[in-house]
Amino acid sequence: MPIWNPEYESMDREALAKLQLRRLQSTVAWVYERVPYYKEVLDASGVKPKDIRSLADVRLLPFTDKTALRDTYPYGMFAVDLEQVVRVHSSSGTTGKPIVVGYTKGDLNTWTELTARIASAAGVTSKDRVQLAFLYGMFTGGWGMHYGIERVGATVFPAGSGNTERQLLMMQDFGTTVLVCTPSYALYIAEVAEKSGIDIKSLPLRVGLFGGEPSGEGMREEIEKRLGILATDNYGLSEVMGPGVSGECEYQCGLHMNEDHFLFEVVDPQTGEPVLEGEEGELIITPLTKEAFPVLRYRTHDLTTIDTTVCECGRTMARMRKVRARTDDMLIIRGVNVFPSQIEDVLVAIEGIEPHYLIIVDRKGSMDDLEVQIEVAEEIFSDVMADMVAFIKLVTERLFSVIGLHAKVRLVEPGTIERTAGKARRVIDKRQTD
Numbered sequence: 001m002p003i004w005n006p007e008y009e010s011m012d013r014e015a016l017a018k019l020q021l022r023r024l025q026s027t028v029a030w031v032y033e034r035v036p037y038y039k040e041v042l043d044a045s046g047v048k049p050k051d052i053r054s055l056a057d058v059r060l061l062p063f064t065d066k067t068a069l070r071d072t073y074p075y076g077m078f079a080v081d082l083e084q085v086v087r088v089h090s091s092s093g094t095t096g097k098p099i100v101v102g103y104t105k106g107d108l109n110t111w112t113e114l115t116a117r118i119a120s121a122a123g124v125t126s127k128d129r130v131q132l133a134f135l136y137g138m139f140t141g142g143w144g145m146h147y148g149i150e151r152v153g154a155t156v157f158p159a160g161s162g163n164t165e166r167q168l169l170m171m172q173d174f175g176t177t178v179l180v181c182t183p184s185y186a187l188y189i190a191e192v193a194e195k196s197g198i199d200i201k202s203l204p205l206r207v208g209l210f211g212g213e214p215s216g217e218g219m220r221e222e223i224e225k226r227l228g229i230l231a232t233d234n235y236g237l238s239e240v241m242g243p244g245v246s247g248e249c250e251y252q253c254g255l256h257m258n259e260d261h262f263l264f265e266v267v268d269p270q271t272g273e274p275v276l277e278g279e280e281g282e283l284i285i286t287p288l289t290k291e292a293f294p295v296l297r298y299r300t301h302d303l304t305t306i307d308t309t310v311c312e313c314g315r316t317m318a319r320m321r322k323v324r325a326r327t328d329d330m331l332i333i334r335g336v337n338v339f340p341s342q343i344e345d346v347l348v349a350i351e352g353i354e355p356h357y358l359i360i361v362d363r364k365g366s367m368d369d370l371e372v373q374i375e376v377a378e379e380i381f382s383d384v385m386a387d388m389v390a391f392i393k394l395v396t397e398r399l400f401s402v403i404g405l406h407a408k409v410r411l412v413e414p415g416t417i418e419r420t421a422g423k424a425r426r427v428i429d430k431r432q433t434d
């Protein structure tokens, strides 16, 4: 499949490192001169822009965390006057003030280029009809993908998220070939289609560009099977841009990172020290070409590994493993560390369980209580009590073998767990509201 920008996406890695260093030096100088927050923290740590002489010197720079962005809300981290900002997005998060991010005309041009790359990597061409079912609004998903896909020359249908019956109607009437949305919404679309007797597999739909939330290989298989498509995973975050940070090619073996525009590090989340290539750690991102909202060493809290070997597709841009967990979504239940993704992996591998689940953690007295609600196919709801009991026992045992905890497994009727057109909520931790 063609590479959108082979000059950069397949560039020699030594030349890439030189380009990254030049861009890093200008970015550090840019924020030092223009963002009082960075002048202050760099002065406090005794680092001047001229101290950045090699890429490894990035480690002289301080990390930036969400709190700094919240404390400077709304425009304190902008490096240009609002007059030069042509777009603002924000990310809501779950607590406190949202994060507000701005883009100059130049930033939007870069963003468009990068989302064009990930669309091409998934195989989108000017022949495609793309139904964009991300939320349009302050969320970066809708608008970010929109312009990149237009740049590729495909026909965009800016459906926005929600109104699933209408999505299906559009899909049939317009001959949609590519669907863009969160993986959980893709599954919901498949479910509504099945209920309404629409055979999506007989439609022209062939590719899905998904992202915005974690989803494992099991979920991918389920989506590919039910929609009859090739599904790629795409990663990004508002604080450094939005979608377009990295995305999979047709080989689906990690997400190609746009390293000419971002410097990626993987560090031990506890010590902040780099881990070896291939080891898991927290992804740290420094945008290298942002004008309006450049941040240094942004702590994503997303856990991944990086692979710099060349991919079969010919891109030399390193690949990050799918993000399955965040440093801050780890649940500590009765002293045991549990990631929701571990639970998902167990569930999707069991025949009869629908890919909709909810993890509820509560405290009963001094004991943590873990309940996993799962939707199961109608045939599992048997009249024979013993069959149900055996099924619950099987799920409980499989979960125990992976997470080392006894979970209360509750079977619920298909359709019971809330569906979303955006990012799915998989965990309710009632202990936090105590």
Ligand code: DLL
Pocket (backbone or CB within 6 Å): 091, 134, 140, 141, 210, 211, 212, 213, 214, 215, 233, 234, 235, 236, 237, 238, 239, 242, 243, 244, 300, 302, 322, 323, 324, 326
């Ligand atoms: O979700 C940007 C985006 C939109 C990416 C559409 C891809 C497609 P935020 O709302 O700021 O931005 O949320 C960013 O979502 O730090 C991850 O924890 C998570 N996330 C995003 N994409 C993925 C993914 C957008 N493909 C936060 N896999 C990030 C796992 C993801 N997690």
